[in-house]
Structure formats: structure tokens, C-alpha cells
Amino acid sequence: MTSFTINNKAYSHRELNCIQDFFTNEQWDIIDCALIEYNKLASDCAVKEETVNEIKQVQDVIYELARTAY
DSSP: OOEEEETTEEEEHHHHHHHHTTSOHHHHHHHHHHHHHHHHHHHHTTOOHHHHHHHHHHHHHHHHHHHHOO
């Protein structure tokens, strides 16, 4: 069985599909857009670089999920 590692944890393809199905594609797009806007706001407001990095990490996990599901 193929497994994928996300956030240092191995998931089966089936598990990733289940996670992806939590939201519709449109809802995932909204989440992604919201993170992009939050990242812009955080950058403009001189939020800690650590917070900006955490936002990017969340986006990376979402993108990895999208690449591995289905």
C-alpha cells in the first residue's frame, strides 16, 4: 500500500482522499484565498516572521494534500 507523509505522519491514499473530501474544491479554494490574504495582511502589519512562515506551512500542507488525493 502506498503511503504519503504529510506533517511527518504517513497517510494512506484512502485517508488523504477522505481528508480532501472534508471540503468541496470551491471551499478549498476559499481557504487557500483566505490564507493568501491573511499572509498579505500579516506581512503589511509587520506580524512576526514566524507567523508568516506558519501560514506558508499550512498552505504547503493543503497543496500536498491536493497533489496526493485522488
